[in-house]
Amino acid sequence: MAEQRDDKPEIKPFKGPAGGWGSVRSLAEILPREGGSPEVLRELARQNKPEGFACVSCAWPKPANHHPAEFCEEGAKATAWELTSHRTTPEFFARHTLTELRGWSDYELEEHGRLTHPLRYDPTTDRYAAISWQTAFAEIGAALRPLDPKSVVFYASGRASLEASYMYGLMARMYGNQNLPDSSNMCHESTSVGLKAAIGVPVGTTRHSDFERCDAILIFGHNVGSNAPRMLHDLRACRKRGVEVITFNPLRERGLERFTDPQNPIEMATLRETRMSSQYHQVKAGGDLAAMMGIAKFLVEWHDAALAAGKPEVLDTAFIDEHTHGFDAFVAAVRAADWDAIARESGLTLSAIEAAARVYAKAKAVMAVYGMGLTQHVKGVENVRMLVNLLLLRGNIGRAGAGPTPVRGHSNVQGQRTVGITEKTELVPVERIEAQYGFSAPREKGLDTVGACRGVLDGSVKAFVALGGNFLRAVPETGPMEAAWPRLDLSVQIATKLNRNHLFAGKQTYLLPCLGRIEQDVQATGPQAVSVEDSTSCIHGSRGKATPASPHLLSEPAIVAALAKACLPDPALAPWDDWVADYARIRDAIERTYPEMFAKYNERLFTPGGFWKGNKASQRIWQTPSGKAEFLAPTGLCATGFGDTDGRFRLMTLRSNDQFNTTVYGYHDRFRGVKGTRDVLFMNAGDMAARGLRAGQVVALESDAEDGAHRRRDGLIVTPYAIPSGCLGAYYPEANVLMPVEHFAEESHVPAAKSVPVRIVV
Template identity: 80%
Template sequence: MVKQKSDAPEIEPFEGPAGGWGSVRSLAEILPRERVGPEALRELVRQNKPDGFQCVSCAWPKPKHHHPAEFCEEGAKATAWELTSYRTTPDFFQQHTLTELRDWKDYDLEQNGRLTHPMRYDAATDKYVACSWDEAFAEIGATLRPMDPKSVVFYSSGRTSLEASYMYGLMARMYGNQNLPDSSNMCHESTSVGLKAAIGVPVGTTRLEDFETCDMILFFGQNVGSNAPRMLHDLRSCRKRGVEIVTFNPLKERGLERFTDPQNPIEMATLGETNISTQYHQVKAGGDLAAMMGIAKFLVEWHDAAIAAGQPPVLDTTFIAEHTHGFDAFVASVRAADWDAIVQESGLPKAELEESARLYAKAKAVLAIYGMGLTQHVKGVENVRMVVNLLLMRGNIGKPGAGPTPVRGHSNVQGQRTVGITEKTELVPVERLEKQYGFTAPREKGLNTVEACRGVIDGSVKAFVALGGNFLRAVPETEPMEAAWTKLDVSVQIATKLNRNHLFPGKVTYLLPCLGRIESDVQASGPQIVTVEDSTSCIHASRGKAHPASDHLLSEPAIVGALAKQLLPPNPKIDWDAWVADYALIRDAIEETYPKIFPDFNNKLFKPGGYWKGNKASERIWLTESGKAEFLAPSGLCATGFDDAEGRFRLMTLRSNDQFNTTIYGYHDRFRGVKGTRDVLFIHTEDMTAAGLSDGQIVALESDAGDGITRRRDGLIVTPYDIPRGCLGAYYPECNVLMPVEHYAEESFVPAAKSVPVKIVAG
């Protein structure tokens, strides 16, 4: 395959709903483009079903009673992407140097197809050359063994199974470090930190059945139509029974406006639609803290008036007294908040906040759904804590139909943390691991994503092993990171397709191709299954049946096991070969390490809807220092972490509905009306006019972080859009070049990609 050319750019409004015939056409386009055969259609039927495979994209839960087609547009794209007939063979690498390939777009690199052979970088020719698996494992082990373990990073993608993740985390700790950043560090670590501090658990408290009993949904900073489209079925069902859905999001995302169910013949035939949001408030980027404070202020004012008049309280005073701590300090901050400041920071009229508060005040069971629009800000943890504050005010945690519902991205990013992929000692039962495997585990905190980036740039990180993902493309500070990456002593990339991270080699570099989750994984004991955890803490089995892309591929557990044997001394308490031969033995080991979470693990794998690992906060058992749920008085009303200034904009980096994280499926962001390009700058018409810009003009963005470092993204097409004034939108990961590595969420270290300070430079 040759490098593809994108179509001529077309930017015009899209008037249709989410789902509907647009989704059908998108599916009809990608299947032939990937040249998939009948096998792909058979696999789509098995997707997200019992005894099938779990979708390799998002982590939205799988229902007990599945639809005939239990996949969405994005999930179908992910399946076609993995089962493509295109192949990136050793011959391809003989035709192209890595320097040449750096001029290729992200889409072109991955569209070239599945990797087929293990490859070693040859500096003399600047090319990858084929090698044997034994050669790769031997040199990687020989190079890493004498290194200081603290200088080595073990990164993992959120698509990796529980089995491979457990092995990987154990290998790192037995090697001597906890440098285990993963994709959670880039998205929902603010959730893990915020919820843990507030309610004692680092994850949401709700399950799929709570959608059947809620009577209101608060929705913050999540684009369901592109990032978790299967949720639209649940939202549609809620709206059909009269549930109020109140959305706060800077952009009008089509999935939160209107939805046509592609699996409903009547809706498809009649072009029928369901209106999703009953209120839609276009809050400023970083203004959610102020909006939530406004709702809380109305509740407190109404509560005070009700008590003074001898009427029933607005707040759940019984719940607050019995189950919470810190309420007085929080209420004092609410009373002290200034209405003018709330309106200014949120970008919303007071009357709109009052409408939302009135609905919340009368609702009996409320879900609070949110995504990275809350977590990826400097005050991302406070955003999460403020969501909890609102829920606690009316007792909306620990009862049916109520609670925080963070929407995770990668399909097992939450599960990885459950089985030990974390840099934090307190989240891992290290004493149990030591007893189980007879070694001394490190207690020193490892490197998270931001710290790993710092280490690559300053040279303290000498080696980087990546179990999946596209780390170099996903992180901030693109240009310094790419320049520093080539100074690494070792770079090991385990992947299914070629991506930009692979084009920046270290001194010793290996590209190791692995099986995809949809493919048949046959080991010594026979066909294997793996497991993943969804956003609601339910565990699901996944069985691949598709024919592997190449006979030279190894599974992720097999690669990790082989690396561990090379990296670590023999240990009579662990048999890596036996684990690779039979993944059930890995699950037995997981159960031994986490007996309360995984009791009888191997006998629960195919439970419809998954088996729930439990959640103490959902039982109103608060595993906090006070033994109660914690209110928090926020430090301010703006989450951006920087002041507004003349010419300074708040840039939100966005995903299109033709991508999943750094994977670009194409150049058609249907819902935003963009086709043929990703070089777009979304801007309010009044800001465009004030800046002297015109529709279609080509401009650049420059960082306005005030740190004296020049960061620039050229070639953006000015596109008037319905976006709050003072805010801009542009695509991720292309605009990561504008984000300082030090621009991250306090406490959680999540890159603050939803409010990056920039200025527009006219060309």
């Protein structure tokens, strides 16, 4: 197993496009490193195909008319990572204590391979040791039953299937709480809150086919080349037919600049590239609010001038009058906005904003694609609401080729919320669940990610059960959270590989290895299929066929069912064993709970391209208190939630193209020209000169939050990059140590990881 970190890392500008031969070389490198199993190549041919399996990484749609290779570089890495031939057995833990393993990197821990046996932590030896499944479930149940239900957290990673997620949420409510934080809490909850308030649904309104119908695309805060590379094919097709793509993003990201299609022989042979963005505007971190306000102000001024001159209107007043509420207050705020403040807060010239506004004013169908560059700010919900405002001004919701298009991360993070993984009663049909299963469900709002962190830190959370994920590594306040974790009475981690969260044990700790989605899952009625929901609200079946990594693994539904039977006061209220025997019965239960979205669920499971669960806002049916789409004027023009002071920078945490969320595949970030390290601080060259810093100099960052706490990240290599003045970039999750738990988006509680106040220490 080769460690890719280099004592002498190489950092130099990358000149190639996204995709191209670089993607091919990256795939050729990871396959042999993971053991070169022939099954990997066979499964790659099935990835994101009808009757195949849904990629375990991102949630981009699986098209009905698929490519021969319907996977991207990141998806191929995820598949090779899951089907690795490396194993982490009980013998490994006999050789290594948890204290020793804390010195390993994230890469080394997961690269060691798949977990093979259920394990229990032994505090006397500081090691995990194998345990039988029966004993593990009995002991976990005995630990959970006496606890106050409010003190227990049931966390869910966004990779878990709809079937497992439904069972998991039901188990938590039967246990007595809605403490169901999940990956959405860390990334797109600002979307769920903002869109729900504005248009009545918590998800985007567009479908994959809208890329064929739009004539302009606005992209805010999303690095497509690393975070959803299959989307590059859709953007490329749009650009080939003349669609304007206007990008707002602080960093110059290669996937938003140039792309060579690895599946196009002519492009590969001739090194031909597609220019991906017709305009590229580098807003300051947190400056999107001001940029969008500037576009809106241009539109309003042009509309006023057009009316005065008797020319066609710029705003869609017929749509606004019929379908919206709050327009007058919003347009008053737009007219009052100061142009100098818009330029200052956005970091853009007014001519740049005007150029984007002219494209938007001319276009007839506009999609607004965005990622965590909008959601992970203190004013993240206002960012989402402002994006909706912009779309409403010209009727760009409920029209073919138009609408908000949030790009989700984990492959089923949106679907989990659909089937009940939520701390909010209003998002769950509680009365229907109660009638279906005969119990009184909790109404009290449960703990989200921030609430769970607070509870771990103050000791009110006594037990933490995790359906996947790497919670301790993904959340803010890394040091204090790791220090507090051993105070838990119980920690239960369902996982496929070892990660850093598993190295911090509670008083009782269990590590339960599960089947991966790509592996064959055989139950009493034969091989099973599961399902996931993509970013466009389409449901896809997924069937694993690979040989399981170990005969001792259980599926996620089997583990959840066993936990439910062990910890619930009346486990007979749900047919847990019948569900495990036949997952189609779980889908029948989901259909009874959510009949509007999951009608004929089993019948439609493997529909090519997925089946759509429906979306009222896309039909211009607004499920809001007013019955109309809501305009909302922002409270300011900066989304960071803190002011600029001398020496304070806005830090953005970033993913490399060699990772997916907390999983690090290697130490190369090809698109940013980084090789052999993750200890990098991306910085504006002018800011470097002003502070006397040189490329390659090693510095530290310290938190500049106004809470008096000391947070520090050492050993960062200063690297000049195309990034706005006053902004910095560093890799997630390593930079999480600098972020306070209390630095989160208002209303949604999403950690504000795209604008963290820091200072540079030499």
